[in-house]
Amino acid sequence: MSMLHDHLQIENLLKQSNIHRQLTVPQLVETALNRHEGTLTSDGAFRAVTGDYTGRSPKDRFIVDEDSITNEIDWGAVNQPIPPDIFDRLEQKVMAYLAEQPAVFYRKAFAGADSRWRLPVDIINEYAWHQLFAHQLFLRPEEIEGEAALDPFTILSAPGFKADPERDGTRSEAFVIISFEKRTILIGGTAYAGEMKKAIFSIMNYLLPSMDVLPMHCSANADKDGNTALFFGLSGTGKTTLSATDDRMLIGDDEHGWSKDGVFNFEGGCYAKCIGLHPDKEPEIFHAVRFGTVLENVKLKENRTPDYESASLTENTRAAYPLTAVPSAKLPSTAGHPEVILFLTADATGVLPPISRLNRSQAMYHFLSGYTSKLAGTERGVTEPQPVFSPCFGAPFLPRDPSIYAKMLGEKIDQHEAEVYLVNTGWTGGAYGTGSRMDLRFTRAMVRAAINGDLKHTSSITDAAFGLEIPATCPNVPPEVLQPRLMWDNISEYEAAASALADKFHANFTRFKNVTSEILRGGPVL
């Protein structure tokens, strides 16, 4: 490393002759191909392979422990502290590393469709395809109006720079470190593109609550009259899949804010899982794979058509495309106050009903619990569904205490009289291994019925273990599918599994101190 680059500042780095600024999509694709960063597929998409890191690496993600934020961060396994001097040294090294690369890519982009809460993001990438990803996922300068209200953050991403844990103070060669005071995100050692967007999401999750906007790990869509639905869910539960449908306008597939005026997307694109992608089942996503789209870790056949069935590189194969690639997208991606809120959960025990209506207590209880499963691939080391309680259905991205977000959601639900449903997109007829994943067509029919109001006045059956109100009928869904106990071959096995899951809910909830009795009433009745 040359001494010349000691104490390099970001502004100086950006003045170097190796910097390519604001390249267009064709320039980025061409450059990435020339640099052998990936291949062109038969549909004109750009396919990249990331190597070792094919999902997020939560154990390598840190927040710099700085005076101005230390009392506001919910420190722990999700938000791991790292000292400022370690960050400073590593930042110098990463900048020196980038300064020595033959080419580095820079662009200005934005997060937040509503300018009042918009964050400018300066993105500096070692790889042209990462810059293409950033172009597609964040908002582009040419498609926004108004001055961004927030001060910018910078992403410095150098996947080829591997940290030395002994010397650099990281846990491994990979690191994702957020400094709120320096307004910088430092990424190295991993080429998984999702780290960039989820780091910006984490920053929005820190910044917005104090501005009276609720940041949410959810997708959103709306009908022509602006009636809005939100789909909360941890990775793989169906946010992207279920929000993309030809009868509603897509607002966004993953990250939104809810302000006093309605909902707005943070992003300018989608990041869809594409394992098993099929044009009949998920046409909007399938047809978004075209020139400009980034396919990440998708296996290609000999003739360069994507093999969506193959998980040989990872289960967590991805397509990154702009909202403009989705015909039903609403631009700019803002919408009214939600009327219907769906909590998506992928229950690997096969116990939770595929859809149930939640009263206020249950809505709060289930939002705080955030019960679901981590599905294979999105996080390093997860290879089969792993039951998890992830508060607010997004714990990995919440710098603050979950109760802050939950309180805001409760107030907004009350104010706007939103209806809340719990939707199990996971297993039925038995646990993972014996049962099967809920049929996507049925889930779509249930979601549609909930949004149309068809489930409001149907008679219902109260679930014996969880006290959840299960509609007795739903258009286009066989009635037995709605009742988990009827789907299991052996009722006593079902009952044992239900009671075991209820116990897990109770045990998990002890982590929340000072919750009201109203919220506690929303828990399992067993």
Ligand SMILES: Nc1ncnc2c1ncn2[C@@H]1O[C@H](COP(=O)(O)OP(=O)(O)O)[C@@H](O)[C@H]1O
């Ligand atoms: N019943 C179901 N509901 C939703 N998704 C399902 C269902 N069954 C299978 N899937 C698959 O699960 C995955 C859901 O992933 P995705 O929508 O990308 O989740 P998220 O956006 O929440 O991370 C998709 O690959 C989809 O095809």
Ligand SMILES: C=C(OP(=O)(O)O)C(=O)O
């Ligand atoms: C990209 C991710 O999330 P999602 O599956 O929700 O899009 C992720 O968790 O890394």
Ligand SMILES: [Mn+2]
């Ligand atoms: Mn998604």
